[in-house]
Amino acid sequence: MKQPFGIILAGGLATRMGGGDKALLTLGGRPILSHVIDRLAPQVAQVALNANGPADRFAAFGLPVLPDSIAEFPGPLAGVLAGLDxxxxxxxxxxxxxxGDTPFFPCDLVPVLQRAAEGMAHPLVLAATPRDDTEVTRSKTRTGLIRHPTFGLWPVALRDDLREALNGGLRKVVLWTERHGGREALFDGPGDPFFNVNTPEDLTEARAMAGLCE
Structure with a gap:
């Protein structure tokens, strides 16, 4: 399998953070986006950023900035489509x-996703972690997993199908991936590798996780 391209999804409205760009909040004296780029860039051929509004606020990062092509902020699938195009x-x-708000994701994200996609005509895989629930067996079945739909491997060949689905009103990631036989790739390391910064409290926790005080 060829090395994939990478798309950082930062096109949301950040309502729980009070608006603005979560990816530009600082962690260890640098924007969260810098940490995300550092983890993703070594794993992919090229990196772009999906974001809406003025692109010049991201100029310092030197990335192509790709806005949604579907109006009214339809969610992460619109960012995926921008990356596929x-x-x-x-x-x-x-x-x-x-x-773009998840600074600790696995440094082996891409190879694990690619291994899970082996044998698929159209590689389509979402990252997943075991469900932390004493009533649910820690199995590799869907009932025992939490899927992380902003972390995935997506086939360029299905971009027009995705565009049609979005224009038809589809917004939920897993509805589209399941329609095309999508798989899950299990990440079962310590802690929460897909911890994301949604609220001011999350930012405080992220800084603590990184051993930082700001």
Whole structure:
């Protein structure tokens, strides 16, 4: 499998943070986005950022900034579609998406997603972690997993199908992935590798997780 392109999803409204760009909040004296780029860039061929509004606020990062092509902020699938269209124009076969507010995701994200996709005509895999619930067996079945739909491997070949689904009103990621036989890739390390910063309290926790005081 060819090395995928990478898309960082930062196109949301950040309502629980009071608006603004969560990816530009600081962690260890640098924007969260810098930490995300550092983890993703070594794993992919090229990186782009999905964000809406003025692109110049991200100029310092030197990335292509791709807005949603579907109006009214339809969610992460619109960012995935933007990444797929960008990658298709450059001859790529697949895209890996990550969230722009999740600074601790696995450094082996891409190879684990790719291994889970082996044998698929159209690689389509979401990251997942075991459900932390004493009443649910820690199994590799869907009932025992928590899927992380902003972290996935997506096939360029299905971008027009995704566009049609979004234009038809689809918003839930897993409804589309299940329609196409999507799989899950299990990440079962210590802690929560997909911890994301949604609220001011989350930012405080992220700084504590990183051993930082700001």
């Amino acid at each position: 960008w990658a298709a124009a450059q001859g790529a076969d697949t895209v890996v998406s990550v969230a």
